Amino acid sequence: xxxxxxxxxxxxxxxxxxxxxxxxxxxxxxxxxxxxxxRDASDEQITADSGTDAVAALDFSHVNPVSGPVFMKGxxxxxxxxxxxxxxxxxxxxxxxxxxxxxxxxxEFPDPWLRISKVEEDARRVAFAEGITLPFEPFPGTIGxxxxxxGAHSVVPPSAWGxxxxxxxxxxxTTLFLPVGVEGALxxxxxxxxxxxxxxxxxxxxxxxxxxxxxxSVRRDTTLAAxxxxxxxxxxxxxxxxxxxxxxxxxxxxxxxARGATRAMIEHLGSRHGLDREEAYALCSVACDLKIHxxxxxxxxxxxxxxxxxxxxxxx
Amino acid sequence: xxxxxxxxxxxxxxxxxxxxxxxxxxxxxxxxxxxxxxRDASDEQITADSGTDAVAALDFSHVNPVSGPVFMKGxxxxxxxxxxxxxxxxxxxxxxxxxxxxxxxxxEFPDPWLRISKVEEDARRVAFAEGITLPFEPFPGTIGxxxxxxGAHSVVPPSAWGxxxxxxxxxxxTTLFLPVGVEGALxxxxxxxxxxxxxxxxxxxxxxxxxxxxxxSVRRDTTLAAxxxxxxxxxxxxxxxxxxxxxxxxxxxxxxxARGATRAMIEHLGSRHGLDREEAYALCSVACDLKIHxxxxxxxxxxxxxxxxxxxxxxx
Numbered sequence: 004x005x006x007x008x009x010x011x012x013x014x015x016x017x018x019x020x021x022x023x024x025x026x027x028x029x030x031x032x033x034x035x036x037x038x039x040x041x042r043d044a045s046d047e048q049i050t051a052d053s054g055t056d057a058v059a060a061l062d063f064s065h066v067n068p069v070s071g072p073v074f075m076k077g078x079x080x081x082x083x084x085x086x087x088x089x090x091x092x093x094x095x096x097x098x099x100x101x102x103x104x105x106x107x108x109x110x111e112f113p114d115p116w117l118r119i120s121k122v123e124e125d126a127r128r129v130a131f132a133e134g135i136t137l138p139f140e141p142f143p144g145t146i147g148x149x150x151x152x153x154g155a156h157s158v159v160p161p162s163a164w165g166x167x168x169x170x171x172x173x174x175x176x177t178t179l180f181l182p183v184g185v186e187g188a189l190x191x192x193x194x195x196x197x198x199x200x201x202x203x204x205x206x207x208x209x210x211x212x213x214x215x216x217x218x219x220s221v222r223r224d225t226t227l228a229a230x231x232x233x234x235x236x237x238x239x240x241x242x243x244x245x246x247x248x249x250x251x252x253x254x255x256x257x258x259x260x261a262r263g264a265t266r267a268m269i270e271h272l273g274s275r276h277g278l279d280r281e282e283a284y285a286l287c288s289v290a291c292d293l294k295i296h297x298x299x300x301x302x303x304x305x306x307x308x309x310x311x312x313x314x315x316x317x318x319x
Numbered sequence: 320x321x322x323x324x325x326x327x328x329x330x331x332x333x334x335x336x337x338x339x340x341x342x343x344x345x346x347x348x349x350x351x352x353x354x355x356x357x358r359d360a361s362d363e364q365i366t367a368d369s370g371t372d373a374v375a376a377l378d379f380s381h382v383n384p385v386s387g388p389v390f391m392k393g394x395x396x397x398x399x400x401x402x403x404x405x406x407x408x409x410x411x412x413x414x415x416x417x418x419x420x421x422x423x424x425x426x427e428f429p430d431p432w433l434r435i436s437k438v439e440e441d442a443r444r445v446a447f448a449e450g451i452t453l454p455f456e457p458f459p460g461t462i463g464x465x466x467x468x469x470g471a472h473s474v475v476p477p478s479a480w481g482x483x484x485x486x487x488x489x490x491x492x493t494t495l496f497l498p499v500g501v502e503g504a505l506x507x508x509x510x511x512x513x514x515x516x517x518x519x520x521x522x523x524x525x526x527x528x529x530x531x532x533x534x535x536s537v538r539r540d541t542t543l544a545a546x547x548x549x550x551x552x553x554x555x556x557x558x559x560x561x562x563x564x565x566x567x568x569x570x571x572x573x574x575x576x577a578r579g580a581t582r583a584m585i586e587h588l589g590s591r592h593g594l595d596r597e598e599a600y601a602l603c604s605v606a607c608d609l610k611i612h613x614x615x616x617x618x619x620x621x622x623x624x625x626x627x628x629x630x631x632x633x634x635x
Contacts, residue, residue: 046541107614129387160619161569168621169613172565206615225590228583234563234625240556247550249488257573261614267544274541295609295622297485298577299424299522303476305484306611 007034009216014040017068017193021156021166023149023185027074030187033220036089039070041143041195043098043212051119058100058115066215067158067167069145071191078188083224084148086179086190087218091141093122097129097197097211099285100239106206107258107265108284116281120209122197129198129209129289132282134318137198137290140242143215144194144208144235147230151184158193165231169208171199174270176235182227190219202293202308204265205284245313255302261293264308276315290314323350325532326389330356332383333509337472337482339465339501343390346503349536352405355386357459357511359414359528367412369436374416374431383474383483385461387507389534394504397542400464402495402506403534408459409438413445413513413527415601421580422522423574424600430565432597436525438513445514445525445605448598450634453514453606454559458489459531460510460524463546467500474509477543485524492551498543506535518609518624520581521600561629571618577609580624592631606630 008031016028031037043049050056078084101116103109121130122139129137147165150156161168161206165181173179181188194217199208250271252263265287272283287308296305324347337525347353353582359365362381365373394400417432419455437446438455445453463481466472466543477484481497489495497504508531566587581603588599603624612621 090489105615105617117344126609153387160616161613161621162619166351167613167616167634168569169565170567170621170623171612172623197568202611203613228586229565229567229569229579231564231583231587234565236562237560239559239625242555243555243559246552247555249550250547251484251486251545253479253545257577258614261573261611263545267547270544271547273468277446293611293614295518295577295611297477297483297517297519298574298609299519300476300483300485301421303478305477307486307488309555 009036009038009057011251012037012039012070017042017070019065019068020158021150022154023151023189025072027187027189030074030076030220032076032125036216038214038216039192040200040214041070041193041212042068044194044210049098053117053262055115055117058102058117060222061102067145067153067194069158069191069193072189074187075221078183078221079186080151080184082183082192083222083225083227084181084188085220085222086182088147088173088175088177089216089218090175092194093124093153093197093211094215095122096120097122097209099209099289100190100207101205101281101285106261107204112284118285122211131268134285135314136317137314138242139197140174141195141197141213142171143192144169144196146173146192147213148181149189158160165230167194168230169199169203171201173232174238176238177232179230179232180227181230193209198289200287200289200291202261203288205288207288209289247309248310250314251305251309252306257304257306260304260306263292264306268308270311276318325352325354328353328355328386333386335381335384336474337466338470339505341388341503343388346392347389347535348392352532352534353389354530354532355508355531357386357509358384359529360510360526365414369433369496371431371433374418374433377418382621383461383510383619384447385474385507385509388465388505390503390505391537394499394537395502396467396500398499399538399541399543400498400499400504400506401536402499403536404489404491404493405532406491407511408530409440409457409513409527411438412436413525415524415525415605417521417601424577428597428600434601438527448607451455451602451630452457452633453630454558455513456490457511457529458487459508460485460512462489462508464497464499465501466473467507467595481546483510484546485515485519487517488550489548492554493548495546495548496543497546514605516603516607518577519604521604523604525605525616531607559627561627564626564628565623568622569619573620573622576620576622578608580622583627584624614630
């Protein structure tokens, strides 16, 4: 019975907070499909024609709008909302910014920086720079349900209820499982990305407005403490086929180890591939993956940053 | 000129510390191959016939022996030692333990636990439990060079000079780049593993003695702050081809987020696949990968633990 009805959520149904008192825009049955129209994370403050001044002028009172909420009939606290990602359709562009005060190396990158990329949906690629092409692997950076705690909650941090998790693996074919915190779940989605690496270290991906279709259902056989998801066979292999150069950070704090691996990758991209520091930092964010190698060899942990070298194949 | 000479390091040349005053066991030229005979991480305190009592009785004054050191002629501080992993040959067994006081969830797993796995080199698999088969993907958990600081340094924590990094990607075909800290580099290797997940959360892998052959050379075009490595095309794809179930941890501390993802996976392996808690924790360590999804959406970060579901295909 999956996909029996398609609900189109009107484009002006979006919010800047998680708040379980916001009235749902649509009520659906388990197994229904929903299409939502997601604005970019800047809420149209940055456009395809913007320059760096738009980053400096960003008004953070309206960023990261989430489309919804969608009320799932019968969903109750303790249930699990299953979200199958069906389709993501971008426009022809996306933006990546270094925003002062934001990002893993905020202290080292004080100046605003902006890159508009060309998103080529048919060719399934993102033209990030001359000779730097990313695979087009779209996903929603923010996806979740309303918190049970009353009042308005920022959409910036993720929580056990999902939200701004920035999990790049929530691609078409993946099923996300979210704990339900309130009656009807109150599902919303936003912050669609055309490409991103695990970590999103500079704080932004290739931020791109998109239409997204999902299929929602309810499971009562498990109660989750935090989101889980299922990746289809071949998904990781398809996206990690090429050679990788890996930098590491080693030390007693995982965050500092992640910073060390990122700094080393920025240096590598500069010395080996000629990227300037800002472009290198942004490329780490949109293309490179952070993995935890070990967290047990006291007192030092190891984090690796993986550069898929294929993104640089076009450089001379 | 690579591989012009093969040096066989005698099997009794091993040490329990990093100490740059230890006399090298062999001197080699750039491009030479070296074969070393690595003892298991328990230094033969655990054998194929051991029971849990051997874990309880572990004498930590001699664990994690590293074979070497190898003196590379001409290598000087500031150079980079390139280590190409050529071959790893195991015996027919390996061990995995939960060691009291050690591991990501040490407080939650107070009792010693031991599993002897059958390592089937020809079939390239590790029989971990009835119906649970891991791919045989051997690598050295400890690999590095002597620290420039004088005196004896523990072999347990890794450092900027490598050591006990437990990077599962240092498989045959990968090239590791280590910063050189002292004249001759003084390379050693130990702690060979037949299978492990990124993170090594319970503190041990499938620990297995092995012979390892590496090709060593010197690069002077870069000075590294920490180890880096290069993965051949297809390496990640080959090892991540199947479907994955992913748990997440969300919170303001990366280590706690990693713990949350691990706890959720232990629960998942129990409720969905019938594993007891100790076996589930150990399976997380030998088969599941920790990835950092985001470290920028203040104040909460997201860590994912990836279960390759193929390891459980043999369970009814």
